[in-house]
Amino acid sequence: xxxxxxxxxxxxxxxxxxxxxxxxxxxxxxPLMNKEIIVAVTDAxxxxxxxxxxxxxxxRAFCAGEDIGNVDEHTNHATFLRERYHPMVKALRVxxxxxxxxxxxxxxxxxxxxxxxxxxxxxxxxxxxxxxxMEIGLIPDSGFIYVLPRLVxxxxxxxxxxxxxxxxxxxxxxxxxxxxxxxFNEWDDAVAAFAGKIAGMPTKAFSLVKRYMMDSMxxxxxxxxxxxxxxxRIAGLTEDHQEGLQAFREKRKPKFVGK
Amino acid sequence: xxxxxxxxxxxxxxxxxIELNRPKRLNALNRKMIEEIASQMEAFDNDPRIRxxxxxxxxxxxxxxxxxxxxxxxxxxxxxxADPFAIWDRFxxxxxxxxxxxxxxxxxxxxxxxxxxxxxIAAENAQFGFPEVxxxxxxxxxxxxxxxxxxxxxxxxxxxxxxxxxxxxxALELGVINWVxxxxxxxxxxxxxxxxxxxxxxxxVRLIKEAVGKAEDLPLQDGLTLERKNFYLTFDSADQxxxxxAFIEKRAAHFKGE
Numbered sequence: 001x002x003x004x005x006x007x008x009x010x011x012x013x014x015x016x017x018x019x020x021x022x023x024x025x026x027x028x029x030x031p032l033m034n035k036e037i038i039v040a041v042t043d044a045x046x047x048x049x050x051x052x053x054x055x056x057x058x059x060r061a062f063c064a065g066e067d068i069g070n071v072d073e074h075t076n077h078a079t080f081l082r083e084r085y086h087p088m089v090k091a092l093r094v095x096x097x098x099x100x101x102x103x104x105x106x107x108x109x110x111x112x113x114x115x116x117x118x119x120x121x122x123x124x125x126x127x128x129x130x131x132x133x134m135e136i137g138l139i140p141d142s143g144f145i146y147v148l149p150r151l152v153x154x155x156x157x158x159x160x161x162x163x164x165x166x167x168x169x170x171x172x173x174x175x176x177x178x179x180x181x182x183x184f185n186e187w188d189d190a191v192a193a194f195a196g197k198i199a200g201m202p203t204k205a206f207s208l209v210k211r212y213m214m215d216s217m218x219x220x221x222x223x224x225x226x227x228x229x230x231x232x233r234i235a236g237l238t239e240d241h242q243e244g245l246q247a248f249r250e251k252r253k254p255k256f257v258g259k
Numbered sequence: 260x261x262x263x264x265x266x267x268x269x270x271x272x273x274x275x276x277i278e279l280n281r282p283k284r285l286n287a288l289n290r291k292m293i294e295e296i297a298s299q300m301e302a303f304d305n306d307p308r309i310r311x312x313x314x315x316x317x318x319x320x321x322x323x324x325x326x327x328x329x330x331x332x333x334x335x336x337x338x339x340x341a342d343p344f345a346i347w348d349r350f351x352x353x354x355x356x357x358x359x360x361x362x363x364x365x366x367x368x369x370x371x372x373x374x375x376x377x378x379x380i381a382a383e384n385a386q387f388g389f390p391e392v393x394x395x396x397x398x399x400x401x402x403x404x405x406x407x408x409x410x411x412x413x414x415x416x417x418x419x420x421x422x423x424x425x426x427x428x429x430a431l432e433l434g435v436i437n438w439v440x441x442x443x444x445x446x447x448x449x450x451x452x453x454x455x456x457x458x459x460x461x462x463x464v465r466l467i468k469e470a471v472g473k474a475e476d477l478p479l480q481d482g483l484t485l486e487r488k489n490f491y492l493t494f495d496s497a498d499q500x501x502x503x504x505a506f507i508e509k510r511a512a513h514f515k516g517e
Contacts, residue, residue, distance in 0.1 A: 230441040230448065237443075 006033035008058070009040045014051040014199035014258075015192075016044040023059030028067040029110060034084055037114075038091040045095045051258045052199035053095065054191065055118060056102035062127070065109025068136065081141055085110060089143045092117040096207035098198045102191045103127045103169070103178070113142035116151065119210055122194060123178040124187050127169030134164045150217050152177055202240035203258035261295030269450055273310045273457045275303035278317070285323035286316045288368040290343050296372075297349040304353045310457040310464075310516065312353070313449055314376055315360040318442070322369030324390065325400075344400045350375040354465050356456055360449040361385045362442055366424070371398060374405040377468065378456075379435065380449050381427040382442035387435065388424040408475050409435050460498035461516035466490075 008019040018040045020027035027033075037055075044050045057063050071080070092099070092114070101107075101118035108130040115121050115129070133140045140148075140161045149157035156175060160167065173181035182190040198206075208231040216224040235241055240256045247254035265278040277299050279286040296314070303309045316322055350357075359365075359376035365387050373379050373387070381387075389406075391397050398406075398419060407415040410433045418425065430436045440448040456464065466489040474482050493499050497517040505512035 227441075230444055233447070234441055234443045 004036045004040065006030060007036045007040055009043075011044075011047070011050060013196065014049065015054060015195045016040075016047070016050040016052070017054045017056065017195075018044070019056050019058050020063050021058045023057075023061075025067065026061035026064035026106065026108075027057040027059070027111070028064040029084075030067075031084060034088045038088050041091055041095050041099075045097055048258075051097060051201075051203045052195050053097055053099045054102050054195050055099065055114065056104050056191070059105075061105040061111075062101070062103045062107040063111030063114055064106060065111040065113075065132065077138070085142045089113070089117060093143070096211065097203060098201070098206050098210070100191075100195055100198065102187075102195075103129070104187065106130060108132050109140075110142040113140070113144040113147075116147045117143055120194075120198070121172065121178040122180050122182060122191055123169030123172055124182045124184045125169055126184055127172070127178075129160075129167040129172055129177070131160055131164055134162055147214075150214055200256060201258075202235075202238065202244065202256045204238045204240060205235045208235055261292075261299065263289070263292035264295045264299060266299055268309070269313075270454050270457060272308045274313060274450065274453045275299075275306065275309040275311070276313045276315065277303075278315050279322055280317075282317050282319070284326070285320035285364060286369065287324055287326045288322050288372065289326040289329050290346070293343075293346050293372075297346055300350065300353050300357065304355050307516070309355065310461050311453045312355055312357045313360055313453050314357060314372070315446070315449065316362060316365075316369075318362050320363040320369070321359065321361040321365040321385070322372055323364040324367030324369055327394070347371075347375065347400045354468065355461075356464060356468060358449065358453055358456070360445060361387075361427075361436070362445055367391055367398065367402075368400055371400040371402045371405065374409065374435075375401060378437045378452075379430075380438045380440060380445065380452060381430065381436050382445045383427055383439055384442050385427040385430070385436075385439075386424040387427075387430050388422065389419045390422045390424075392420060392422040406435070458514070460493075460496070460502060460512075460514040462496045462498055463493050463502075466492060 006020070006022055008021050010017050018037065020033065022028060022030070022033065041053060044053045098120070099118040100120045100122060101115035102122045103115050104124070105126060106128045107115045109132045112129050112131055131140050131144070139145065145161060148160060151157070152175060167177070169178060169181055172178040180190065180194060212224070212227045212231055216227070219227070239259045240254070243256060244254045263279065263281050265280045267276050268274060269276055277296055279292065279296070281287060281292065300312055303312045356378065357376040359373040359379045361373055361379060362382040362385060365373045365385060367390055370387050370389060389398050389402050397403065403415070403419060406418065414433060427436065427439045431439050438448070438452065470482070470486045470489050473485055477485065498514040501514060502512045
């Protein structure tokens with residue numbers, strides 16, 4: 001396994017947990033952290049023992065985004081994104097396994113983008129999403145304006161992207177951005193339980209849904225239907241499908257292996 | 260069966276499959292390999308049972324370019340005397356439809372090989388590109404000519420000058436390739452599409468290939484004349500009679516290639 005400096009990476013019972021680990025800086029990104037996230041999620045995606053990936057933050061914050069101390073009048077923002085953030089964003093987008101952002105505190109700026117790039121977001125009452133970009137005259141980046149309208153619809157996405165009002169965990173749960181709202185003192189157990197549930201799913205079928213669903217929002221219907229046919233063929237060839245059928249016939253719960 | 264390729268047939272012997280088999284080198288093309296591919300293609304072309312030829316690589320690569328080590332020993336004169344790229348001309352005289360089935364990398368010579376095929380089906384993870392410029396050289400086995408004919412001068416220059424990879428999705432948009440399919444089932448999808456083509460009237464398919472191929476070369480009037488002659492020629496086939504009869508009788512035609 002790789003040795004990491006800015007993240008912790010552990011595997012347990014089918015769940016890989018990637019913890020952003022710069023608690024003194026609210027887990028703000030550094031160039032190394034961007035790279036280590038890529039390595040960790042890519043490894044987890046290739047590792048046949050892993051069936052679910054949890055991304056969370058150490059300490060009180062999830063991720064404070066980019067440290068704006070690194071941005072000044074000499075910065076070429078396009079180059080900065082292309083070199084620093086886009087490789088990470090692309091890596092997260094092509095991860096085939098289910099990803100869960102366990103948003104344990106503030107997710108600000110590109111840290112919020114990171115949470116948006118995951119398949120699920122778990123929150124508690126002290127979670128806060130802050131799209132801080134507009135406050136300094138910039139636009140939300142790192143995939144934010146592509147992904148958010150696909151998650152919550154255009155009107156809400158525009159509101160979040162431009163008005164910059166912090167969104168509480170409760171609010172995020174209410175309008176559908178977060179999947180579960182958890183009591184603060186039950187956080188670790190609730191995250192583990194949710195991740196455990198996802199890790200027990202038919203992983204291949206899950207990966208096919210996520211591979212095709214987001215892009216289906218901008219594809220012609222016929223093309224999306226063709227993708228559906230191919231994806232269903234692939235799912236139909238999995239062991240998990242056979243197990244699902246068998247369990248259905250035997251009136252028992254299926255035991256999926258992720259293949 | 261050659262050293263660098265595997266050969267098999269599918270669909271009751273109507274589809275001839277050539278699989279590049281140099282996996283440790285991502286199917287990097289050497290002279291021997293090109294020669295084997297050309298010879299096998301000609302063998303399929305002459306085999307009356309075969310209706311469609313499929314050229315495929317493996318999961319990671321269709322073919323990731325030429326064998327650079329082999330090439331480093333060359334001088335202009337050694338190239339001129341051996342004229343290794345001339346073998347590629349043999350692909351141009353294959354009369355049956357050739358489908359390239361591309362997973363992973365189709366770079367440099369690998370991209371050229373795909374462009375020598377009539378149709379290209381690619382997996383979502385396929386990547387196409389001409390990286391030659393990054394080595395201070397350029398495509399030499401038809402890349403500049405075939406890509407330009409496929410997508411026009413400006414886009415061809417962009418791709419060949421910058422030497423960057425393009426995704427299957429972009430290649431589809433540009434019209435370089437015909438279909439993009441899920442990587443897991445590209446073989447099955449290739450056979451499905453090859454099977455559709457194998458069911459068409461072989462003589463018509465052959466004459467269409469000739470006419471469309473010439474459309475890029477001939478002055479319009481010559482092309483129109485050739486097309487007309489080929490159209491007339493189809494009326495010497497049993498398949499024309501069967502096709503039209505089936506149409507009248509509202510049933511599916513069954514073509515024999517006669």
